[in-house]
Amino acid sequence: MSNEQIIRRKLSDEVFDRLTGMITSGELGTGDALPSERELMERFGVGRPAIREAMQALANLGLIQISHGERAKVRELTARSVVRQVDLAAQMLLNASPANLDHLKQARRFFERGMAHSAAELAEPADLALLHAALETQRGEIGQVEAFIRADMNFHLQIARISRNPIFEAVSEAMLTWLQAYRTDLLIWPGNEDVTLREHEEIIARIAARDAEGAEAAMVRHLDRSALLYGPKVTSD
Helix, strand or coil: CCCCCCCCCCHHHHHHHHHHHHHHCCCCCCCCECCCHHHHHHHHCCCHHHHHHHHHHHHHCCCEECCCCCCCEECCCCHHHHHHHHHHHHHHHHHHCHHHHHHHHHHHHHHHHHHHHHHHHHCCHHHHHHHHHHHHHHHCCCCCHHHHHHHHHHHHHHHHHCCCCHHHHHHHHHHHHHHHCCECHHHHCCCHHHHHHHHHHHHHHHHHCCCHHHHHHHHHHHHHHHHHHECCCCCCC
């Protein structure tokens, strides 16, 4: 027979489930204060340590905000706040194996080609103006590696924003942030920045022309070349 032992759960786990249920059921809404620790102790019949451990777990997940001297409150959840909860885990995953970095680059390629295709179908004049502004900002940061990288991230994020889908925007920002930790100094190689800017210009041109296939192809070419700019950071002794 297989081992089917029943494992006794910690009290804090039970409290966590009860509090989560209060939030997901709507009993507690965004901005609402949770009952005091004493009220929760009486309601659930547990001690203060179980309440505090459960509430800290909720805070770690971004579901509640704990402030000194005040009762904890239910946080407003957004696509960005939910996705960014995995930042630390993502960085640990990338550090664990070079293969994980390759997987992330593949995921970004798959994702951004779709964003470029969608942008060509949905972009309005205001969107194109923002893309041109992002490009000019990046052009002004030539020679400033960190600033140039931030401007590069903003350009790609702006393309995701054209989708009008906050989940797409949040995922784009997250992937770009995770990859940024692995950007090497290759961007300061002579002429490399100019290549990036020319590729961005081509992507904008295809989006402006409502050439969805062309925008997607331009993005793929750009990402295939720039994928080599991402690699483990090399530190000097």
